[in-house]
Amino acid sequence: MLKRKIYTELQNWKTARHKEQLKKCLLLKGARQVGKSFIVKEFGAREYASFINIDFFKNKQLKQIFEGELSSVEICKRMTANIPNIKLIPGNTLIFLDEIQCCGNARTALKFLAEDLRFDVIASGSLLGLSYGQDADSEVEEPSSLPVGYETQLTMYSLDFEEFLWAYGYDSKTLYALKEYMGSSSQIPESIHNRYKELFREFMVVGGMPEVVMDFAQNKDFNRVMEIQQNIVALYQDDISKHAKGKEKQYVRMCYDAIPRQLAKELKKFQYSTVEKGQTSRKFSGSIQWLKDSCLVNACYNVSEPYLPLMANEKPAQFKLYINDTGLLTCMYGFETKKAILNNTIKGNAKGGIYENIISECLIKRGYNLHYYKPDDDHELEFLIEKDGAVIPIEVKAGNTASVSLNNFIKDFSPPVAYKLIANRNGISGVKEILPHYFVMFL
Known part of the structure; x- marks a missing residue:
């Protein structure tokens, strides 16, 4: 694995969330191919007892987890119904919402997931810097509302x-x-x-x-x-x-x-x-x-x-x-x-x-x-x-x-x-x- 400085920033976010009761999810931005998904998967595997990876581009059916009521309780319930053998361990679970631009409801739900301190959530995706009005991709979904105040945003670059x-x-x-x-x-x-x-x-x-x-x-x-x-x-x-x-x-x-x-x-x-x-x-x-x-x-x-x-x-x-x-x-x-x-x-x-x-x-x-x-x-x-x-x-x-x-x-x-x-x-x-x-x- 390549050693990346942003790994320390991920650790700092986790520490703040747990010790300071930080009610914010992490949104990881950056150009394609800079290693966003890879670093989050490594972070989840190393730092948590349970890591749940939801890729909305590869598994479009998982968007149904975010249909209906968007409370944290209902989302977690639908997660267990749609993803076999996952474990939601309070205080030791990372949920990774990858390619989140493909699921507008998931972006909206970050507010409610951030408030639930039992589980940590990191979201990432392609071209998240674009406003939705700029994007012509039919698979990109506009959220009904952005989780303002409930995201810590980090931009990742290629190696320095x-x-x-x-x-x-x-x-x-x-x-x-x-x-x-x-x-x-x-x-x-x-x-x-x-x-x-x-x-x-x-x-x-x-x-x-x-x-x-x-x-x-x-x-x-x-x-x-x-x-x-x-x-x-x-x-x-x-x-x-x-x-x-x-x-x-x-x-x-x-x-x-x-x-x-x-x-x-x-x-x-x-x-x-x-x-x-x-x-x-x-x-x-x-x-x-x-x-x-x-x-x-x-x-x-x-x-x-x-x-x-x-x-x-x-x-x-x-x-x-x-x-x-x-x-x-x-x-x-x-x-x-x-x-x-x-x-x-x-x-x-x-x-x-x-x-x-x-x-x-x-x-x-x-x-x-x-x-x-x-x-x-x-x-x-x-x-x-x-x-x-x-x-x-x-x-x-x-x-x-x-x-x-x-x-x-x-x-x-x-x-x-x-x-x-x-x-x-x-x-x-x-x-x-x-x-x-x-x-x-x-x-």
Whole structure:
């Protein structure tokens, strides 16, 4: 089993539910193929005496459990009538409602199940970020009412770089020894730096999708990586065809396919004209929202000024889009691009776009919202994050070129720390800390 950080969050939810009498079910969201169902099944098997798995997509007849009165007592009664040999052990049972978008009554019933502290309930499903009005799938059922206040929502992503290293056999002790170089004037030994730099390039190519990582950890075959990733990209494209409504099917697909081209050009904001010549947000803004809600992309907004809260200073019309998993992005570029990344021979604007994508992905997985700062046509900071009560700038360089934009930001806004992520080893100059790209896992 792959070690996942979200497992600890599941344990924390269980602890709060039992010790603090938390009357909330857990709703696990995230893109397809990131391991939602797998992690819940592992959690149920390890942490509970009884685990009940109800998959509404595979077993449509089980929807009748949620027909009629939706009290917890009646639901549990119908569970025992429809699922042979289950055990409802008070205080030690997890009920997993998988593909819950296929049973609207089950989503409504989360309120009543949350109030019954005898049993714990986790729900998950595909494309739960979409509002029901956006979904054209005939099997998706709209709940009569949403259980507002009775859900703890968690978003799950593909593996981050630290989890990727765990799959390689690296332990936390080894990684925390590396972290000691943050804020230090001591340089990372070159042999150690070269090894982690190589691993980070592999992460850019393999990505964090669990199926891909598990297969690569076992077979070390980049051709197999490419094949599995192509299947996942095709699945995402099928989701667009199945779930987007009407003409949005075509528009969402056009926007999704345009993102790799835009990143390769290192555009300063998403340009609708690269999706279709002469078009504006009027035609495609709904498609962009669909992609964001489905967790297929990560959005990064320009801000008018770099002050807290950054979301209050967003320029809604100026944003960039990044693919949710950089391994999938490099798959979309093709095998030759993967090879160039691994051999460190990739050049041109595409190189910068790929490095921006991997840093954006890592920041999202660290829990940050994405913003950038472009005060004029000549200067840009790739990312701003909110950390420890301050706005922290992050400059990303595929190589190690000059830091004009970052230096200007430090001069104008005096941040407590500023990060420059580069291909080379670490260093410190005033509040500016220069770190290798792979140190993003510690930010």
